[in-house]
Amino acid sequence: MLLIECPHCGPREQTEFTCGGEGHIVRPDPATATDAEWGHYLFMRKNPKGLHYERWFHAHGCRQWFHAARSTVTHEIFAIYGIDEPPPAIDANKAGSR
Amino acid sequence: MTQAFRNSDGGRIDRGKRVSFTFDGQNLEGFAGDTLASALLANGVRLVGRSFKYHRPRGIVGSGPEEPNALIQLGVGAHTEPNTRATQIALFDGLVSESQNAWPGVGFDVGAINNMVSKAIPSGFYYKTFMWPAAAWMFYEKFIRSAAGLGKAPTEPDPETYEKRSVWCDVLVVGGGPAGLAAALAAGATGARVILADEQSEFGGSLLASRDRIEGRDGADWAGDVIDDLAGMPEVRVLSRTTVVSYHDHNYLVAVERVNDHLPLGKRHGPRQRLWKVRARQVVLATGAIERPLVFAENDRPGVMLAGAVRTYVNRYGARPGNRAVVFTNNDSAYRAAIDASDGGIAIAAIVDCRAQPEGALVRLARERGIEIVAGSVITGVRGTKQVSEVEVATLTQDGSDVAGARRSIDCDLVMMSGGWNPTVHLYSQSGGKLAWNADLATFVPATAAQKSREAGAVNGSFSLMAALAEGSRAGSAAARDAGFEGEEPAVPACDAGPGDGVLALQALWDVPCGRKGAKRFLDFQNDVTASDVALAHRENYSSVEHFKRYTTTGMGTDQGKTSNVNGLAIMAGLRGVDVPEVGHTTFRPFYTAVTVGALAGINSGPELLDPVRKTPMHHWHEQHGAHFEDVGQWKRPYCYLRPGETVKQAVDREVLAARTSVAILDASTLGKIDIQGPDALELINRVYTNNFATLKVGACRYGLMCKDDGMVFDDGVTARIGENRYLMSTTTGGAPNVLNWLEEWLQCEWRDLEAYCTSVTTHWAAIAIAGPNSRRLLAELTATDLSNEAFPFMTWQDGEIAGIPGRIFRISFSGETGFEVQVPASYALALWRALMTAGEKYSITPYGTEAMHVLRAEKGFIIAGQDTDGTTTPYDLGMDWIVSKKKGDFLGKRGLERPDTLRDDRKQLVGLLTEDPNEVIPEGAHVSPSPHSNKPVPMEGWVTSSYYSPNCGRSIAMALLRGGAGRIGETVAIPLEHKVVRAKITRPVFFDEEGERLRG
């Protein structure tokens, strides 16, 4: 079980959180998006081995969403940042497989 | 029986405290401080069980968690527990134990016939039988199942209680041997919060089984003093009888404390076991090492034991597992065991050493004592069925692949074997740490840690006492420092473990040759895997580590292969002609030792505590009035109210008719309610519903349908405008938390410019639906509010006082009847319910449950999101085109509903079904097939989502999602059931009052 540093509540157990999957997905303009673009937005997700930018929800705490940069291999969390912030640069080697 | 194999002094048992127990019905006596295993050995009991597959007689092999054979059915009745290890059962007065896997008794066992026909059940037997032909497996299975099985689970509910604790610490030290004690002392001295856990009743680990001395004292006494010191440190917690069983991500470890298992039933207080969930900043693993057996012919005879285990029984328990031992080893450590055993009264007949020229301090010491050393030799056979009586010894050939020369027999009643030591790397490996092969020790040792952990002592392959103490001190200090605590590393205490301490000088010896064909050389005692089975797996190309393990079942017993895994890997490596690391090792998985389900459940067991039960304010009234409850999410809702002598169907029919002929009331409190406020509340609502809410006036309400952004229906409900910037949104009972999360996700993540706030008020407001032609008349008696159609039209709401209770009256209906919904603060709901029941007596007011509600809404063709939809259903599929706004701007699902796939004509669409036989109620979930009699798999074109008997229609009604259904009205379809095919006509999904006159009346 992960220990996740909620930006508002501090380190809390993973069971208090819900993972919202890949972060920074931009919703295309529905008026101009092609079917392919809209389908990509709805259904296509990254599945990296290593660094993953994702969003989390402190469902059983402050009920706030935030971003995390996490290794899908080691589960190390490299950064926690606001839901409206851009993804920070992370050394790819650091986030690599163990 | 007297304790004929108990020494008169020595050991850590209390000879002043006699303890009575039974084993297989035999009354025996031991001493306080004994384990069941040590007490059995002291009483001369050698045969303790039968093996799993061949039912061969088996004795105690080890002295701890590694024990493969001595599996015990402990206790009786509801307290019985199977597969406990005699080596880890603390003896207490009145303990009742039974051997397992042996019927009718351990001495004579019909299953042993398997042993004589063992060629018929080789490795892979299960897989091969399963594959050919399928029917054969069905035939064999019941025989296999009854002959196999390790012990019996209790049939009664567990009468014991359990609990869980979540804690954090700066440093968790796992293992209370010399390394762990030194680590805890060093870390504790810095003021860090330290937890020290050890699986045994007493701290000291190897010190309890040795005659080592530390700081001029007996090692065990030193351990006791350290524990006293630690107890004086306010931030240190010391947990004995506590096994750390798993190591998870982010330094999260789970431990099981056996609080009461060592006490007689009558003396137990509090929980039987306690599960500790520990989050540690730093971890020190001082988990020790487990001795490896040697794989030689007939090495499973009772009386063949690990050398270190014999040393433990003699030194710690004053118990002699035999009187005359032959030692068989490939390393120096067994010499230490031989010397200690000899001092403990066991005659050492010989030490058989595979090394041609063993020489080391311990070897010299043994020689000086006059112990015969048979060098360059191996044991080639063991005689004695229920106990060892003799071993056969022969010389190894130069290359070690075979034996040569004359065989020599040596009488003995005990064999002490040592094939080296495997560091207990289970937790380390679970943490993600990488292992490396150490050729000198011929075993895997920790290489690269993956988490904030350190290893100290034997787990590192550092087998000397000095190294254990030094590594422990260093690891404890460093861990505390990394956790933010400064302190000087304490000096390593002076110690004396005798000459040659920690030296193995090991010569790898895996599959021990015996010069005979067919002799069984066991590698996994519990699962009866022999060296020949490994060879068979190799011949059949199951030679990769994961295949080999499953094909032979090596390491798949309750002991998880603690004694067998490395031997198995090494033998496979030999067959493949590669080094052991090239074979690799299987994954170490939680748990290190078995955990009772009770400990994992903790207090969260039983219908009330497993999952929270939610009850409405009227729950007690429902209970008193015959409510037959159903679970809806976590809620208990009345399904119907049974009158004396009524069947469920009769009750539902009565309630449905009452709602259409007079008046009926429903406890609707469980519906989700979300209070939405803020200047942009309307904009939020308009974006999440598919229909237009912009025109909703204060005092009005509107039904809305919610889609995910892919256009699939997600939830529905009525939203009322309470004020200029305030709305009350209702959701389905089960969907309430999801809808709230959904709103918050969009508000926080995507629409950060909107100012709106959402609060769940589900349990603040209780709700009562009043339905039926007499509903207005009834409600009018309890309120001054003008309820006339003109003053209070359909789909509006008003504040009002009902039976003296301030609340809100909504003119809405899910039953399709004239109706109202009244919401009052939850604590007044029961009073209101009672007032309605009293005032409604003259109308024969009828409380109705969820099933009547379902029938009423299905008669009207109202959907239930989640029942008539499944996450792939669009509003169009439901025939609800009218609810998707064509005018308003963007909303969730709008673009998704324009995708070509969501516009296909042949999607599954909601239709009504009327069976040819009006009394036939199709089971919900039944499939619709275009050709129900074709070969399997029968093609399917949809399924029934709702199905009821409608007393108002006088027949059954059903709804189905059917491929292209909207264009097939009037067709007849087939619904294949288990023993018949039902035919039904496709209709529009509305069965009653299609014009909705009653609703608005």
Ligand SMILES: [Zn+2]
């Ligand atoms: Zn939080």
